Amino acid sequence: MINDLRVCVIGVGKIGEALVHCLISKNILESSRILAVDTLRERCEYIKGKYGIECSSDISRVVQRCDTIIIAVKPKDVRSVAEALSTYVTPKQLVITLAAGVSAGFLSGILRGKPPIIRAMPNIAMLVGESMTAIAKGPNASDEHLALAQEIFSSAGRVVVVEEKQMDAVTALSGSGPAYIYTIIEALSDGGVKVGLERSLATVLAAQTTLGAARMVLETKEHPAKLKDMVTTPGGTTAEGLMQLEKGKIRAVLMGAVIEAARKSERLLKS
Incomplete structure (x- = not known):
């Protein structure tokens, strides 16, 4: 049962804090069962004061007491976090990474304890509990681990299960998607x-x-095209507006945004 677990969130920036908030506010976990790690002392003090959870800048003080470790740092910081974790993590702990462009295999290559790894891609709408999160099994992960990750992220919105090879496309569509919509x-x-x-x-x-x-x-x-047709009466205002969108090649522009963002995610993975 998830409410019997102890979860550690490494990196409590916007996404990390949002996940903590959702887990507590949706009664998925009590605050006493969530621990956090952040390199910024003032950030830790803020998180402790707001959510009543333990927060430390020292990974070694926290991770050995956790069943599930969620890495919520920026992609550029994943290697250093993984190296710090490597001394302490064991095969009995589940590691979940949220970083774009960082494969589960990359993490597995650093973590000497060879824990099961789940890769997840949420989006910024987690801040209001409406994230679209995709999760995928990595090395050593079982269906049980996947179900646990699904329960964790369901607290913050909708969850789908994908194959890890689809994660670059997911990152480009739902990970970056809120920016397109804004x-x-x-x-x-x-x-x-x-x-x-x-x-x-x-x-x-x-x-x-x-x-x-x-x-x-x-x-x-329903297919979006069918819903669009429900709004579009012959010779009406919507038809006129849609014609302007087509003149501006809105479909090609949006498709191109997803395609190029996916390519960028692939390049991040290779670098």
């Missing part, structure tokens, strides 16, 4: 301002419209 919302809001709306109103209209449209896709399970 840009679209901003552009829609700009359009609203251009035609006479107050900025705050235009932003709310654009954001809620995006949220509602996304919910319809998820809940109806």
Whole structure:
């Protein structure tokens, strides 16, 4: 049972803190069963004060007491964290990495204890409990480990299971995707301002419209094209707006963003 586990989150920046918040607020884990590690002392003090969990800058003081270790640092810091962990981690502990462009095999090559490894890719919407997180089995991981990771990340939104070879594509689509959507919302809001709306109103209209449209896709399970056609009456305003989007090659631009972001993720992995 997950509520019997002791979980360590290494790196409590935006994503690490969001995961801690979701685990506690959704009653998945009590605060006494979550430990954190962060190199910034002031960050540790903030996390301790806000969530009532133990936080230390010393990995050795924390990880040996944990069943599951979640690495939530930036990709450039993964190697140093893995090297610090290597002395202490054992095959009985589950290691979950959240870093983009860092393979489970890379971690396994550093961690001498050869623990089971799960690779996960959440996104920034974890901050409001609406992350889209993909998880994949790495070396030594079982279906049981995968189920545990799924339960952990379900506290912060929706979870899908993929193969690790799909993670570059996942990173490009759902990992980077919120930034694409924010840009679209901003552009829609700009359009609203251009035609006479107050900025705050235009932003709310654009954001809620995006949220509602996304919910319809998820809940109806209809193809987006069919839902688009439901809104588009012959000779109407929506048809005119869609024509402008097609003139601007919005499909090609968005597809290109995902393709190039995936290529960048592949390059990060190779470097």
